[in-house]
Amino acid sequence: MPTSWRLYALFFLSGLSALVYEIIWQRMLNLVFGVSTLSVSAVLAAFMGGLALGGFLFSAAADQAKRPLRLYALLEAGIAVSGLLVPAALVLFAGFYTALHHALEPGPWTGALLRFAGAALALGIPATLMGATLPVMGRLALREHGQLATTFSVLYAANTLGAVLGAALTGFFLLRLLGMQVTSWVAAGVNLLVAASACWMRESEPPAAARAKAETCSTGTSTGTLPLLLAALTGFGSMAFEVGWARILGILTSNSAYGFALILTVMLLGLGLGSLIQGWWRRGHADPWRWLALCQWLLAGVTMTVLPFFHVAPAWLDRWCDGSSAGAVFLGELLLTGGALFVPAILMGMSLPLLVAGTVRDPARFGISLGRIYSANTLGCVAGAFAAGFVLIPWLGIQNTMGLLIVLALTVGICAWPRATLPGRSWRWAALAVVILAVTGWQLPPPGIYLKSALPPSRQLLFY
Numbered sequence: 001m002p003t004s005w006r007l008y009a010l011f012f013l014s015g016l017s018a019l020v021y022e023i024i025w026q027r028m029l030n031l032v033f034g035v036s037t038l039s040v041s042a043v044l045a046a047f048m049g050g051l052a053l054g055g056f057l058f059s060a061a062a063d064q065a066k067r068p069l070r071l072y073a074l075l076e077a078g079i080a081v082s083g084l085l086v087p088a089a090l091v092l093f094a095g096f097y098t099a100l101h102h103a104l105e106p107g108p109w110t111g112a113l114l115r116f117a118g119a120a121l122a123l124g125i126p127a128t129l130m131g132a133t134l135p136v137m138g139r140l141a142l143r144e145h146g147q148l149a150t151t152f153s154v155l156y157a158a159n160t161l162g163a164v165l166g167a168a169l170t171g172f173f174l175l176r177l178l179g180m181q182v183t184s185w186v187a188a189g190v191n192l193l194v195a196a197s198a199c200w201m202r203e204s205e206p207p208a209a210a211r212a213k214a215e216t217c218s219t220g221t222s223t224g225t226l227p228l229l230l231a232a233l234t235g236f237g238s239m240a241f242e243v244g245w246a247r248i249l250g251i252l253t254s255n256s257a258y259g260f261a262l263i264l265t266v267m268l269l270g271l272g273l274g275s276l277i278q279g280w281w282r283r284g285h286a287d288p289w290r291w292l293a294l295c296q297w298l299l300a301g302v303t304m305t306v307l308p309f310f311h312v313a314p315a316w317l318d319r320w321c322d323g324s325s326a327g328a329v330f331l332g333e334l335l336l337t338g339g340a341l342f343v344p345a346i347l348m349g350m351s352l353p354l355l356v357a358g359t360v361r362d363p364a365r366f367g368i369s370l371g372r373i374y375s376a377n378t379l380g381c382v383a384g385a386f387a388a389g390f391v392l393i394p395w396l397g398i399q400n401t402m403g404l405l406i407v408l409a410l411t412v413g414i415c416a417w418p419r420a421t422l423p424g425r426s427w428r429w430a431a432l433a434v435v436i437l438a439v440t441g442w443q444l445p446p447p448g449i450y451l452k453s454a455l456p457p458s459r460q461l462l463f464y
Contacts, residue, residue: 006201007141008158010194011133014076015162016169017194018130020187021083022047023170024180025123028087032094033115045382046119050127052378058132059371062139072136073198075129080191082126084184089122131378134159135371142366152360152370153279153353160272160349167264226419227359228376230412234296234355235380236387237408238348241303242267243388244402245341248310249333262337267345274349278357288358289419292351296413299347300406306340307402352377358419 029043058075065071097118106114134155141151174183246263278291352373360369392401 004141006197007137008154010072010197011137011155012158012162013190013194014130014133014137015159016166017079017187017190018159019163019166020170020174020183020190021079021126023167023175024184024187025086027175027180028090029115029119029122032090032097033118043115043119043123044385046116046123047127048378048382048385049120050124051131052375052382053124054128054131055134055371055378056131056375057128059135059368059375061132062135062367062371063365065136065139068136068139069198069201072133072140073195075133075136076191076195076198079126079129079133080188080195082129083191084188086122086126087181087184090118093118093122131374134374135367138370139367150279152356153275156353157272157275157279157349160268160275164265164268164272167268224359226415227355228372230292230415231352231355231373231376232380232383233408233412234348234351235377236384237299237380237405237412238351239381239384240388240392240401240405241344241348242341243385244393244398244405247393247398248402249337249340262334263341266334266337266341270342270345271349274346274351275353277346278350278353288354289416292354292358293413293417295347295350295354296409296416299344299351300409300413302343302347303402303406303409310340358416 025047026043033043061071062068097114100114101111104110138152138155141155170183174186178186242263249263356370356373359373360366388401392404396404
């Protein structure tokens, strides 16, 4: 097996263990903090904030390390050790949190801040080390592969598809069969296996392709402000879209036990496949900014097309599930979730690699540029999950929130289009067409279509 594919295999296993940890830690922290929405969001923000911090702090070290493979092995070993210490840290913090809670009697938002602080203390070290693995592995893979854009696409896909397998194994099998403690040992064992394999692999010199100048695509040689802003906005939109679809599908599937697991699996699978598609697509297309804009506009268009059909989804699901077995009900929910999320998730999965391809030009600064974009995207994900759950949906409602996210995707495309290598002022005509699409598409779904369509005529919705 070529060395580059061995690296991708290691990163696949790293993504698998990361999702195992995330699910286990969420369960453990629920026992300490409770299972309120604010608690879940605080834990998610702490975990993803650690990923962003790790990507930022280790971005320069990835470029400067003389032996990045050894650094990667140390990071994976550190994840295993610090991950096994998380339960002990939670036990220590639980007593302190209880005493502090009784002394302060905090309100919901102050309590959420305390939960975030506790989650950050418990998960900070392993989450930061997980975030550091991407720029380091990116530097390693670039040495072997030599192509900037394809390197990140395959890495991102391998890690995400590993996360799909980790989420499915943990949610449906490992926790039920082994319990949280043994499952955490399994995850640590995977990290140690990856670390040992990295130590066993032979460090190689960069090939000529990796030492050559960066491939010519579009303007710019540094990360810049606009790419970081677009990375944050695409991360914000992807997580906010996921929360919005979770609420819509929750109405239709009655928040079944496996509903969120289905949404997470379909979303991650689409992200991974989108990244793979982008890596293949880039071989014959040299303008990533144009395709980034088109992906965002397609994301808006697909969402606008799918949303109006959800007023008939409850009736279809009732007919499908009427008198059916549990397996048939699960299949119906899977079809509904896949029909809503799969294509948008593929387009989201293509967007971040396209942004990296259009921004990262210098192989010598691959690690630091990749780390900054990844950190901005992850921070955008944190903000999107928080804003959608606590601000947009409660204040605007699901329908208006989805409309606002559609406008956000259109705006990202408009911002990316002028950087494409296009003749004349065609980008202005494209922007005008997008605005017309947004204005006409905004009124497509009738008001209250989702909540009302899920209720029988004899019932009235009081609160959701």
